[in-house]
Amino acid sequence: xxxxxxxxxxxxxxxxxxxxxxxxxxxxxxxxxxxxxxxxxxxxxxxxxxxxxxxxxxxxxxxxxxxxxxxxxxxxxxxxxxxxxxxxxxxxxxxxxxxxxxxxxxxxxxxxxxxxxxxxxxxxxxxxxxxxxxxxxxxxxxxxxxxxxxxxxxxxxxxxxxxxxxxxxxxxxxxxxxxxxxxxxxxxxxxxxxxxxxxxxxxxxxxxxxxxxxxxxxxxxxxxxxxxxxxxxxxxxxxxxxxxxxxxxxxxxxxxxxx
Numbered sequence: 468x469x470x471x472x473x474x475x476x477x478x479x480x481x482x483x484x485x486x487x488x489x490x491x492x493x494x495x496x497x498x499x500x501x502x503x504x505x506x507x508x509x510x511x512x513x514x515x516x517x518x519x520x521x522x523x524x525x526x527x528x529x530x531x532x533x534x535x536x537x538x539x540x541x542x543x544x545x546x547x548x549x550x551x552x553x554x555x556x557x558x559x560x561x562x563x564x565x566x567x568x569x570x571x572x573x574x575x576x577x578x579x580x581x582x583x584x585x586x587x588x589x590x591x592x593x594x595x596x597x598x599x600x601x602x603x604x605x606x607x608x609x610x611x612x613x614x615x616x617x618x619x620x621x622x623x624x625x626x627x628x629x630x631x632x633x634x635x636x637x638x639x640x641x642x643x644x645x646x647x648x649x650x651x652x653x654x655x656x657x658x659x660x661x662x663x664x665x666x667x668x669x670x671x672x673x674x675x676x677x678x679x680x681x682x683x684x685x686x687x688x689x690x691x692x693x694x695x696x697x698x699x700x701x702x703x704x705x706x707x708x709x710x711x712x713x714x715x716x717x718x719x720x721x722x723x724x725x726x
Contacts, residue, residue, distance in 0.1 A: 469548040475575035475606045478550035481509055481690075482608060482645055483667050487683055488690035490552070492697045494518045495538070499545040501725050511546045513539050515554035515578075516695035526695075532559040532568070540572030552576030552608055554694075557584075563595035567603060576608030578647055583618045586634060590641045597642035608645065610670055611638035616650025628656055632663045645670050645689055654678055654686070661687045672696075 494517030600607030666687035
């Protein structure tokens with residue numbers, strides 16, 4: 468059995484390796500099992516939106532912390548020897564304690580979002596998370612997320628990019644392993660982020676219209692994950708099945724039994 472510390476080291480190595488780390492997000496035990504058993508999977512990532520939705524909550528820390536921790540712990544157990552990074556939103560008002568609880572249940576990395584709070588406050592959250600991981604003796608992969616683009620509104624895109632760079636630098640200086648910049652970014656924006664923050668330090672989300680994986684690899688991006696979109700793909704398939712059955716059809720010919 469691979470230890471938590473060993474899984475953390477593996478996850479750090481996957482982020483630093485020249486090959487782009489691609490993570491298809493999961494939200495419960497069966498999705499973790501399916502993705503873990505898919506050839507090419509090297510690690511698992513949870514999505515807070517997906518876990519919250521599967522428990523009947525809206526995203527945004529509406530699911531109680533202990534329910535979220537229990538969910539990511541179940542995924543970590545299901546993943547076996549594969550490392551798991553969890554989306555812990557903004558840390559539930561206690562980023563250090565939340566990271567410590569996640570490590571207790573076998574998680575070795577986490578997203579921590581800034582919600583564009585004052586920079587000093589966000590840096591303290593990163594520092595608390597890093598300190599909690601250090602106390603646990605784990606080389607935890609803290610993926611500090613800036614919501615600069617998600618909350619940009621009608622601001623000048625160049626100013627938004629400047630904000631992302633400033634925040635990303637501050638989070639890396641505070642001990643974060645990587646900086647997550649979700650949003651529909653073009654190649655020039657990603658190029659600037661990598662130039663300013665470093666190769667293998669920038670993480671992106673895959674959304675409709677985002678840059679191709681090959682481009683992300685060439686630009687020096689560390690990882691691409693899919694957030695709630697993997698759940699949306701699964702739910703789309705379920706909705707289509709219901710529509711087809713109600714219209715007199717049946718199961719698709721390419722259906723596979725995966726559970």
